[in-house]
Amino acid sequence: MSTAALRSTNRLNRSVVTRLCDLLSSSFHEDALARWMIPDERLRAELLPGFFKVFVELSAAYDGVLMTPDGDAVLLFLPPGAEPDEAALDEAFAGLLGEHMDALRSIIRLQAQHHPEEPPHYYVSFGAARPGRQKGGLISGLAGDLLARADANGSGVYTEASSPGGEAAGRRAGFRRLGVEIVLPDGGPALRPMWRDPR
Structure with missing residues (x-):
């Protein structure tokens, strides 16, 4: 499968960003x-x-x-050593989510408690494929590109599956459960921390 890595923010023109946000939004609605x-x-x-x-x-x-060249599938991740500005992110999300920001802060806090500090690793945050193309191997192809990069660097890969299907896909790619589930409060759902060692 041919995939294309977008190499910098400058490569993400407005139409591409809009397309990816629409794809992710519809996939995770x-x-x-x-x-x-x-x-x-x-x-x-x-x-x-x-x-x-x-x-x-x-x-x-x-x-x-x-992302695939046609933009029908995308995988978002952070590489080893990435250090996002947490205060700036909190401000950006608060401006967007308003009263729902407390829920996001709960998710972020619990994720941080379970996120492994060592060894250095890639962190996959989201992956999505266009409806109608979801079981066609698009995400697996993108994940394969990332895993090959991680293997070449001798780095692990960490993610949190938000569904049983996501966990199953992770296991097929060589991930295993890491620790206990991240259970959200007030009867909320669970995230499944997963780890893949370099090969």
Whole structure:
């Protein structure tokens, strides 16, 4: 499969960012984590594109966007050593999410408690494929590109699966469970921390 890594924020023109945000928003609209964070369906559809725009631009700043040439699948990640400005991210998300920011802060806090500090590793935040192309191997192809890069660097890869299907896909790619599930409060869903050693 031919994939293309977008190498810098400058390569992410406005139309590409919009396309990727729409793709991610539609893919995660019914995700348990998104529903817990923004319960109202209409408001969730309104807020998710801006939410994902922050993640797309953050990953792009670290050369961490992989997408198919047609833009029908995307994988966002951060490389080893990435140090995002957490205060700036908090401010950006707060401006977007308003009253739902407390829910996001809860997610971020729990993720940070479970995130491995060592060894240095790639961190995959989101992956999505266009509806109708979801089981066609697009995400697996993008993940294969990232895993090959991680293997060449001798680095592990960490992610958190938000669904049983995501966990199953991770296991097929060589990931294993790492520690206990990250369970969100008030009857919220669980994230499944996963790790892959370099090969």
